[in-house]
Amino acid sequence: MTVHLRGGDASIVVAGLEVRHWGSALSEKSVTALADWPGAALLPLQANGHQGRPGLRGHRDGRTWSPSFEPTGDGRGQDEHSELTWWTEFDLHPSGILRLRHGLRNDGATGYRLDELIPILPLPARATELLDFTGRWGKERQPQRQPLNQGSRVRESRRGRPGHDSAYLLAAGTPGFSFDSGEVWAVHLGWSGNQTYFAERLPSGDAFFGAGELLLPGELELAPGEEYRTPWLYAAYSAHGLNGISAAFHEFLRPAKHRPVVVNTWEATYFDHDLTKLRRLAERAAQVGVERFVLDDGWFRGRRDDTAGLGDWYVDDDVWPEGLEPLISHVRALGMDLGLWVEPEMVNADSDLFRAHPDWVLHAADRLPPEWRHQQVLDLSLEDVYAYLLDRLDALLSEYDIAYLKWDHNRDLVEPGHFGRAAVHAQTSATYRLIDELRSRHPQTEIESCASGGARVDLGILERTDRVWTSDSNDALERRTIQRYTNLLLPLELTGAHVGPPRTHVTGRTHGLGFRAGTALFGSFGVEWDLTEVPEEELDELATWIARYKRFRPLLHSGRLIQTDHPDPAAQVTVVLGEHEALVSYAQLDTSLAERPAPVRIPGLKADARYRVEGEGCEPVEYPGQLLSEIGLRLPRMDPETLIVLHVTEVS
Known part of the structure; x- marks a missing residue:
C-alpha cells in the first residue's frame, strides 16, 4: 500500500514500511512512477542491512538486540522473535509540516530495556551542508555550519532540558543555502528533556537525519504489554531557503490571538517587593500603554534573594500582609491584568519544603547532586510532589485573579534519579501533566515558558504554553541574532522581546531607546525597565513605540516573516x-x-x-x-x- 500526503510545497510518499520520497511536492504520475524505486526504511535496522545509526536499540538482558519487523497489514511491524510490535504515526499539515513519531509495544513476558527509538528521515545526495545552533546563557541560538561529509554529526543534550546550547533545529541543504535561496530539509524535536539530533552520510552515499529522546542508562524498561511513543519529530522542506522553512512552521504554529504588551518587574525591582514602588511602576506602565503587569521573583515566603524560599508557594505575609490583592486591584484599575512568576520544578535547601521533605529531590545516589543557583530539582514523578505543586498553584490561581504565569526553570538536571533510576523522561512527562492539569482547571490563564532565558524552547513545551522567554539578555545587539534565529522556528508572537534599561544588566552595553524598542517591536513586545526613574520625555518616546507596536501588531503577528x-x-x-x-x-x-x-x-x-x-x-x-x-x-x-x-x- 502506498500513501501519498501533500501539504504546502511538500510531499511524503510511504510504501509499506519505507519512505520513497520526502521533499518537493509530487504529482500523482510521479508517485506512481516511484513504485519500482528503492526506498529508505521508516525504521532503519541492521536486520534490513542498514549500517548507519539504527532507529531502535534495546534488548532483553543482552539478548534479542537485533529485531526484524514484518508488516502486519495494518501499518505496523511485528517481530515474533524479539516479541515487539512497532508502528509509525505521521501526518502532513497543509503548511507542509510533517509530524512523525514511532511507537513500540513489548509483547513479551519479560521486561524490554529500550535504549533508543528515534525517527529518521532520508536526505537526498544534493543536501551536502548542515546548519544547527549552539549558545550559552544570554547568547542563545547561535548558528553554526559544516559540510555533511561521510560520517556522523551528533548533537546531544543531557541537561534535562534542551539547554542554552540546544541544537534547536537541524537543517540540511544544497551548498550555500541561505534565508533566500537553496533547497533545505529541516527537523525539530518537540521534547523538553534530553535530546539527540544527528545527521550522517554512509559510504554507500545514502544520507539520513533525525532527532529523538536521549534515554539515560536503564531509564526506560517496558513492562510486558507496555507501550512507548517517541516525541513528535517536526520536519519541513523548502525550495526557497530558510525563509520557506520559517513560513511552514509559522503557519503550523500560529496562535489565534495577538500578544499583549507586558511590563516585567525583574530588572526594575529584583527581590525588593515594595508595594508603593510597585504601584508607581504600574502607573507608569499604564501611562505608556502596557496591557499586562508581571510580578517576578520575590513574592513568596522567605524569598529575599535567590538562596531561599523556592518550594514554599505561599504569599509572604511579611512582605504582603494583605496578600497580593492590593497590587492586583491597583493593576486592574489601571486597565491591565496581572501575571506572576513561579518556578515549580525547583526547591532551595533553605525552605520549609526541603526541611520537611529532603527525599523529594531528584538524586542518583545517597547524596544530593551539586547545587546550581542554590537549587535542587523536585522529583515530580513522586505523586506526593506532584499533588503538592498542583494544590499550591491551583490555590494561587483560584484565590487571585492571575492572567498569566511566567513558569521558570533555572537549572540543568544533574544526576536526575528516582529511587536510583535515571528519571529525565518521567520528570519531563510529569511536568507536562502538571501544566496540562492546571490549564484544564484554569483555561483562561496563559503560561510563558522561561528557563533561565531560552533554555527550554521547543514544540513540546509550546503545546501547553503561550509564549517563550527568548533570552535573559535584553541587549538589543545580542537580541538581533538571538531573535533572528529563534524566529526561524517560532512566529514573532511566541517570542518574548523586551525593552530593557539603557545600560543592559547582562552585558553592560548601552543603547538608545530607538534601537532597543525597534528590536523588541519584532516579537511579543514587553518592557523590563524601572519606569519610575525614566524622564518624561523618554516615557513619551516609549509610549510612541508601544502605540506603534499596537498599530502594527495585526501585521507582525499574521504576516510572513522574511529574513x-x-x-x-x-x-x-x-x-x-x-x-x-x-x-x-x-x-x-x-x-x-x-x-x-x-x-x-x-x-x-x-x-x-x-x-x-x-x-x-x-x-x-x-x-x-x-x-x-x-x-x-x-x-x-x-x-x-x-x-x-x-x-x-x-x-x-
Missing part, C-alpha cells in the same frame, strides 16, 4: 509581509566597509503595484513594487547600533 540575505554583513534586514503592506526593519549592527549602504530589497511585493514607503526621519516616497523587490531602496548612512523601521503600503 533577507543583505549583502552587507554589518547590516540586518527583516521584513514582515502582509497582503497590502509590509513592515521593514533595517538595523546597522556595525560600521560598514562600503562608503555607501547597499540597497534594501523588500521581497514579496506585487511587481505591478505602487507602494508608499514611510519611516521616521525619512521623506515618504513612492515606487513600483518591482523596483523595491528587485533593485531595492537606498537608505542614508547610519551609525552602528541604530535602526530604522519602514512602513510600506500599497497605494495603487
Whole structure:
C-alpha cells in the first residue's frame, strides 16, 4: 500500500514500511512512477542491512538486540522473535509540516530495556551542508555550519532540558543555502528533556537525519504489554531557503490571538517587593500603554534573594500582609491584568519544603547532586510532589485573579534519579501533566515558558504554553541574532522581546531607546525597565513605540516573516509581509566597509503595484513594487547600533 500526503510545497510518499520520497511536492504520475524505486526504511535496522545509526536499540538482558519487523497489514511491524510490535504515526499539515513519531509495544513476558527509538528521515545526495545552533546563557541560538561529509554529526543534550546550547533545529541543504535561496530539509524535536539530533552520510552515499529522546542508562524498561511513543519529530522542506522553512512552521504554529504588551518587574525591582514602588511602576506602565503587569521573583515566603524560599508557594505575609490583592486591584484599575512568576520544578535547601521533605529531590545516589543557583530539582514523578505543586498553584490561581504565569526553570538536571533510576523522561512527562492539569482547571490563564532565558524552547513545551522567554539578555545587539534565529522556528508572537534599561544588566552595553524598542517591536513586545526613574520625555518616546507596536501588531503577528540575505554583513534586514503592506526593519549592527549602504530589497511585493514607503526621519516616497523587490531602496548612512523601521503600503 502506498500513501501519498501533500501539504504546502511538500510531499511524503510511504510504501509499506519505507519512505520513497520526502521533499518537493509530487504529482500523482510521479508517485506512481516511484513504485519500482528503492526506498529508505521508516525504521532503519541492521536486520534490513542498514549500517548507519539504527532507529531502535534495546534488548532483553543482552539478548534479542537485533529485531526484524514484518508488516502486519495494518501499518505496523511485528517481530515474533524479539516479541515487539512497532508502528509509525505521521501526518502532513497543509503548511507542509510533517509530524512523525514511532511507537513500540513489548509483547513479551519479560521486561524490554529500550535504549533508543528515534525517527529518521532520508536526505537526498544534493543536501551536502548542515546548519544547527549552539549558545550559552544570554547568547542563545547561535548558528553554526559544516559540510555533511561521510560520517556522523551528533548533537546531544543531557541537561534535562534542551539547554542554552540546544541544537534547536537541524537543517540540511544544497551548498550555500541561505534565508533566500537553496533547497533545505529541516527537523525539530518537540521534547523538553534530553535530546539527540544527528545527521550522517554512509559510504554507500545514502544520507539520513533525525532527532529523538536521549534515554539515560536503564531509564526506560517496558513492562510486558507496555507501550512507548517517541516525541513528535517536526520536519519541513523548502525550495526557497530558510525563509520557506520559517513560513511552514509559522503557519503550523500560529496562535489565534495577538500578544499583549507586558511590563516585567525583574530588572526594575529584583527581590525588593515594595508595594508603593510597585504601584508607581504600574502607573507608569499604564501611562505608556502596557496591557499586562508581571510580578517576578520575590513574592513568596522567605524569598529575599535567590538562596531561599523556592518550594514554599505561599504569599509572604511579611512582605504582603494583605496578600497580593492590593497590587492586583491597583493593576486592574489601571486597565491591565496581572501575571506572576513561579518556578515549580525547583526547591532551595533553605525552605520549609526541603526541611520537611529532603527525599523529594531528584538524586542518583545517597547524596544530593551539586547545587546550581542554590537549587535542587523536585522529583515530580513522586505523586506526593506532584499533588503538592498542583494544590499550591491551583490555590494561587483560584484565590487571585492571575492572567498569566511566567513558569521558570533555572537549572540543568544533574544526576536526575528516582529511587536510583535515571528519571529525565518521567520528570519531563510529569511536568507536562502538571501544566496540562492546571490549564484544564484554569483555561483562561496563559503560561510563558522561561528557563533561565531560552533554555527550554521547543514544540513540546509550546503545546501547553503561550509564549517563550527568548533570552535573559535584553541587549538589543545580542537580541538581533538571538531573535533572528529563534524566529526561524517560532512566529514573532511566541517570542518574548523586551525593552530593557539603557545600560543592559547582562552585558553592560548601552543603547538608545530607538534601537532597543525597534528590536523588541519584532516579537511579543514587553518592557523590563524601572519606569519610575525614566524622564518624561523618554516615557513619551516609549509610549510612541508601544502605540506603534499596537498599530502594527495585526501585521507582525499574521504576516510572513522574511529574513533577507543583505549583502552587507554589518547590516540586518527583516521584513514582515502582509497582503497590502509590509513592515521593514533595517538595523546597522556595525560600521560598514562600503562608503555607501547597499540597497534594501523588500521581497514579496506585487511587481505591478505602487507602494508608499514611510519611516521616521525619512521623506515618504513612492515606487513600483518591482523596483523595491528587485533593485531595492537606498537608505542614508547610519551609525552602528541604530535602526530604522519602514512602513510600506500599497497605494495603487
